[in-house]
Amino acid sequence: xxxxxxxxxxxxxxxxxxxxxxxxxxxxxxxxxxxxxxxxxxxxxxxxxxxxxxxxxxxxxxxxxxxxxxxxxxxxxxxxxxxxxxxxxxxxxxxxxxxxxxxxxxxxxxxxxxxxxxxxxxxxxxxxxxxxxxxxxxxxxxxxxxxxxxxxxxxxxxxxxxxxxxxxxxxxxxxxxxxxxxxxxxxxxxxxxxxxxxxxxxxxxxxxxxxxxxxxxxxxxxxxxxxxxxxxxxxxxxxxxxxxxxxxxxxxxxxxxxxxxxxxxxxxxxxxxxxxxxxxxxxxxxxxxxxxxxxxxxxxxxxxxxxxxxxxxxxxxxxxxxxxxxxxxxxxxxxxxxxxxxxxxxxxxxxxxxxxxxxxxxxxxxxxxxxxxxxxxxxxxxxxxxxxxxxxxxxxxxxx
Amino acid sequence: xxxxxxxxxxxxxxxxxxxxxxxxxxxxxxxxxxxxxxxxxxxxxxxxxxxxxxxxxxxxxxxxxxxxxxxxxxxxxxxxxxxxxxxxxxxxxxxxxxxxxxxxxxxxxxxxxxxxxxxxxxxxxxxxxxxxxxxxxxxxxxxxxxxxxxxxxxxxxxxxxxxxxxxxxxxxxxxxxxxxxxxxxxxxxxxxxxxxxxxxxxxxxxxxxxxxxxxxxxxxxx
Numbered sequence: 001x002x003x004x005x006x007x008x009x010x011x012x013x014x015x016x017x018x019x020x021x022x023x024x025x026x027x028x029x030x031x032x033x034x035x036x037x038x039x040x041x042x043x044x045x046x047x048x049x050x051x052x053x054x055x056x057x058x059x060x061x062x063x064x065x066x067x068x069x070x071x072x073x074x075x076x077x078x079x080x081x082x083x084x085x086x087x088x089x090x091x092x093x094x095x096x097x098x099x100x101x102x103x104x105x106x107x108x109x110x111x112x113x114x115x116x117x118x119x120x121x122x123x124x125x126x127x128x129x130x131x132x133x134x135x136x137x138x139x140x141x142x143x144x145x146x147x148x149x150x151x152x153x154x155x156x157x158x159x160x161x162x163x164x165x166x167x168x169x170x171x172x173x174x175x176x177x178x179x180x181x182x183x184x185x186x187x188x189x190x191x192x193x194x195x196x197x198x199x200x201x202x203x204x205x206x207x208x209x210x211x212x213x214x215x216x217x218x219x220x221x222x223x224x225x226x227x228x229x230x231x232x233x234x235x236x237x238x239x240x241x242x243x244x245x246x247x248x249x250x251x252x253x254x255x256x257x258x259x260x261x262x263x264x265x266x267x268x269x270x271x272x273x274x275x276x277x278x279x280x281x282x283x284x285x286x287x288x289x290x291x292x293x294x295x296x297x298x299x300x301x302x303x304x305x306x307x308x309x310x311x312x313x314x315x316x317x318x319x320x321x322x323x324x325x326x327x328x329x330x331x332x333x334x335x336x337x338x339x340x341x342x343x344x345x346x347x348x349x350x351x352x353x354x355x356x357x358x359x360x361x362x363x364x365x366x367x368x369x370x371x372x373x374x375x376x377x378x379x380x381x382x383x384x385x386x387x388x389x390x391x392x393x394x395x396x397x398x399x400x
Numbered sequence: 401x402x403x404x405x406x407x408x409x410x411x412x413x414x415x416x417x418x419x420x421x422x423x424x425x426x427x428x429x430x431x432x433x434x435x436x437x438x439x440x441x442x443x444x445x446x447x448x449x450x451x452x453x454x455x456x457x458x459x460x461x462x463x464x465x466x467x468x469x470x471x472x473x474x475x476x477x478x479x480x481x482x483x484x485x486x487x488x489x490x491x492x493x494x495x496x497x498x499x500x501x502x503x504x505x506x507x508x509x510x511x512x513x514x515x516x517x518x519x520x521x522x523x524x525x526x527x528x529x530x531x532x533x534x535x536x537x538x539x540x541x542x543x544x545x546x547x548x549x550x551x552x553x554x555x556x557x558x559x560x561x562x563x564x565x566x567x568x569x570x571x572x573x574x575x576x577x578x579x580x581x582x583x584x585x586x587x588x589x590x591x592x593x594x595x596x597x598x599x600x601x602x603x604x605x606x607x608x609x610x611x612x613x614x615x616x617x618x619x620x621x622x
Contacts, residue, residue: 311478313555314478
């Protein structure tokens with residue numbers, strides 16, 4: 001039997017058992033679609049987080065007082081000892097360093113805000129106007145002009161805070177009280193929602209010198225630095241480390257985190273997550289494979305007399321085995337194609353339902369899904385096909 | 401030429417041995433017309449399956465055209481079945497999803513003959529067997545006699561030396577049975593060896609050589 005004839009003959013068999021073909025195809029297609037959609041979801045989540053980080057501000061370097069010996073991340077920094085405070089002088093010294101475009105000192109704390117008899121607790125940030133540029137914060141109204149000080153007592157309110165304290169009128173220019181200090185509302189944040197744990201809608205920003213007075217401290221919580229370019233982040237980090245070490249009597253007591261280090265960590269975690277999710281989806285493909293094996297075994301016993309006849313008219317073991325293998329191959333190929341189509345439609349649906357989630361299926365996942373479908377299909381048909389090939393023709397034909 | 405020497409075929413059923421064929425010695429000349437008769441369980445179907453290489457003897461030698469075919473590999477035996485032997489069954493054994501023409505074409509496909517050549521040969525044999533207008537019908541749309549004619553066309557399309565018929569008229573009424581027998585006898589006149597296993601005395605009597613079997617042995621041969 002020529003290869004072409006084997007392909008045609010097996011294809012015709014597949015087509016003639018329509019219900020069986022559709023069911024197997026569906027099982028295969030759902031498995032493939034699951035892999036495609038779930039990887040799209042995982043990869044979409046990764047890109048979503050990456051976008052969030054970029055929204056933090058680009059080329060960001062964060063300087064945290066204290067140093068923990070364990071490498072990386074926030075956690076070490078949070079539990080680290082603080083032998084020496086970060087000061088405004090430390091921050092100001094960075095301006096002259098190569099690679100530093102701008103910096104902003106940052107203090108963060110909780111405070112009570114009150115105006116016109118209304119009172120609530122807010123997250124208070126103290127910084128300079130540079131923070132707005134570094135963190136990509138936008139003002140809807142007014143302005144914030146704080147520099148290294150001393151600064152006038154002005155505050156920028158989050159949109160939600162402004163609305164709560166001044167439900168009836170314009171907050172701009174009004175007087176508010178933060179703790180025991182009075183401020184004038186100089187600006188209002190644009191609605192931006194939450195980004196990496198900071199919600200500007202519920203934030204109050206004041207000049208850092210007033211924040212230090214309010215919190216009764218001389219030190220800084222963080223120094224935010226914007227490097228001149230992404231490629232300059234690494235070198236700038238080094239320069240800052242050396243400069244601060246010099247200022248701190250040769251002691252390296254700050255933690256410097258580049259944005260790309262955080263990005264890389266999250267990237268790694270989310271890639272692993274995507275792989276895990278697609279692995280789970282691949283299990284459904286394996287289940288489909290077992291279904292295929294089951295259906296093909298039934299097909300072999302249903303078509304026993306046909307197999308006996310093919311042997312009687314001169315089909316070899318190989319001919320019969322190939323015919324059954326090709327049958328499943330057709331189904332697996334069709335299932336993979338339909339599955340890819342379903343998967344891409346599903347991902348499109350996800351993107352339409354959640355526009356902020358860039359759920360595009362990665363190419364590698366689609367290829368892996370197709371390959372898995374084909375391998376599973378063929379593996380599942382080896383047993384039924386060789387069973388068919390080994391059938392005793394006399395017994396096969398004696399079944400009426 | 402078929403030469404069976406001391407052929408035995410023993411089946412084991414549980415702990416019991418069944419001698420389906422017991423020391424058969426038989427020579428069938430090329431172009432012979434042979435009928436094999438006997439009661440159920442006499443071994444006549446086993447004999448036919450052995451001659452058709454669907455079954456292997458437990459002992460003895462089987463020469464087909466001077467080749468000991470029992471020693472051939474599985475693939476070579478399949479080739480012999482394909483090219484030298486034709487089978488006809490009581491229940492036709494047509495593949496239900498294929499048309500008459502496609503059923504007839506199957507042995508040609510298995511033999512690797514190119515498509516254009518196949519179509520030509522199938523058309524020719526459809527014409528000979530008077531099935532041309534039924535070519536595109538599936539077996540379920542054919543009468544019993546037509547089905548058996550399709551089966552005969554399929555068995556003979558590669559011009560086999562031997563045609564083995566196992567109760568070829570068993571599922572047919574008397575008239576269509578006679579038509580099928582006439583078709584077989586026509587093939588015999590063209591030189592094909594015909595071996596028919598049958599219960600029907602009348603059909604058995606038409607053969608030139610009549611073999612009677614009982615309990616796995618040949619009891620009369622004339």
